[in-house]
Amino acid sequence: MKNKNIYLDNHASTQIDKRVYDAMKPFLNQIYGNPHSESHSHGWISKNFIDIARSKIAKTIKSRVDEIFFTSGATESNNLILKGLALSQKNKDHIITCVSEHKCILESCKFLEKIGCKVTYLKIDKNGDIDLNILNKKINNKTLLVSIMHVNNEIGTIHPLKRIGEICKKKKVLFHTDASQSLGKLKFDVNYLNVDFASFSSHKIYGPQGIGGLFIRKKNNFKITPLLSGGGQENGLRSGTIPTVLCVGFGQAVELIERERNKNMKKIKELKKIFLDKLVKNKIDFFLNGKNSVDNNINITFPGTDGAFLFSKLHNISISSGAACGSGSGETSYVLKELGVTSNNAKSTLRIGIGKNNNKNELLYLAKKIIKILKKK
Template sequence: MKVYLDNNATTKVDEKVLEAMLPYFGEVYGNPSSMHGFGQESNKAMEEARKTIADILGVEASELVFTASGTESDNMAIRGVARAYKRRGNHIITSCIEHPAVRNTCKDLEKEGYEVTYLSVDENGLVDLEELKAAIKRETILITVMHANNEIGTIQPIEEIAKIANEKKIVFHTDAVQSAGKLKLKPKEMGIDLLTISGHKFYGPKGMGLLYIKQGTRLGKVITGGGQERKRRPGTSDVPGIVGMATALKAAVAHQEEECKRLSELRDYFEEELLKKVPEIVINAKGAPRLPGTSSVTFKYLEGESILLSLNYKGIAVSSGSACSSDELQASHVLLGIGIPVEFAHGTIRFSLGKYNTKEEIDYVLAELPPIIERLRMISPLWGEFVNK
């Protein structure tokens, strides 16, 4: 049996999404910026997709900018605000558990003279609103805190954070890449100025991102070129990708409530059974609101890579952290941020469930995983030390 439990990294493209995209690879191929009939046919499809997404998010179509990824959207938001509001101030507030697309962008801006405050989080990955309030200063121009964490699934109190930012007239950005299609997302109602999503996280195509820019929010240029996307993001528009993302988001929100309930129950079943079968494990962020399909498990006294490879041998795909930093050997900054010791952080595996996963697959994982952990611990010096103590 093959079981894919790495849906936070990417998802399988829905067949209906692929079907919707196919005509725009061949039959309708004009550049949507062209004035002729071929181009205008493509442009019509692109604008209809933009309207579909706008209606789902409860925003104006003119407030949406298509990009090539969530990472590009994050960069466009953060660097754009930094440049547009530089005369007003140079201070940015973020959290210590952000995705590398946000974290590394902030670190890069520090080299350019910007000051960044990295808010700490509690053992469940939640930011402290009082710490946020205390961090704000006259020079603060941007607060950027992710909606839901990609590694542990923690859902932040975004509306409360937005309220604090709005009261201080500070631009608020949230990376909603993991929450789009899974949680209610209405940026205007939530008080969000800038919001990032990515199509491949909700069964749409890879290479397709989106940035919501609330009307009146200023952004400096990050990419220079032509006049596409109302001169906000140059580059030839990916019409098949745009159509695919709109189709995928529409399908995801149509069944969002029942799918979230199903995944939450399946995740809880997995965790409860795993706790019965395997000793010395920790379910991370279990005390916080979490994404329905995300389960981060720390297997003490083991290396995550050995668990991952052993599961892969059995046809089970999981992750040891963010796919965007999977080639790094350092312990996850997210796990360290919630207080997990370095030696245990290395033994953490992320199981991320999606709409194609079944109870039969979870039972297969529950049958294969415990003996793998037992075997690896038998040859682990750390486990030997623990047993001897």
């Protein structure tokens, strides 16, 4: 274990499943036609496999096949929905979101504010939850969209999408969710959850990087302005050649992660318990951030610990102190700040992302290493 780099950053990205990789290989050098070329068999074959992938995703989330659109990932999907909807509207210019959303949502909202939109940022409590009564009160006759993620990417908090969707449906407001951290961890049914739009990323579910999806419910009361100009692919919504190999990988990954979801989550829950029990048994001072979280997530603070020192001693274990998508700024996590975690404690926080490929020995090794470091300080 000493010479092995242990990967526990599965919130950021996951190792591609071998079965997904095997499904993709023929599309790297054998099946290579442009799926938008309609005049020959190479194009027809590629399109057929893209259609199969689209069907797999639709089946998993209980949508229609023509409600699934391919993008480069959840960041693009989120940008497309927020900006594309807002740019198409004349009468409604109000969006409601949450202060702990992913950066791509928050930055999109900042952009929209600059061009005249009004944005309400709902606060979270110490557990990472939003107040649904406040959400209900903030909706007005100018409200176009509510965008609340399903599972927070830093603290793992699960938001009550069904109840949020019911509020939006009653108020006749569109509802979008970033579901990139929930697919494969929780059952995701677009009809049960009352969502109008949902964003996904393949690399969060053991699929290839660079591909994602967007669910758009078929309605006639809204338009979406495309962000990319070109050949009008994806029913005019997203121009650019769709990468057959990545779509095939994404479809296979979705199918596998849903089929094995219960088994994977049972294992991950046990690994989380093993890790935390080891710390408790050794009387390590810590607290967890967020409540009602997915078991894959351990956002853990060790009060009074020098975070930089702790990280330096965990050099052979891949974990993070915040969201990898926003790394490099040198700033402490804005999500932890909104929770009320002090700056010093935020710097003493680890984000551990357990995946289906991790095992008991890896979690025990991390726990023992942390114990050793903290008892020496």
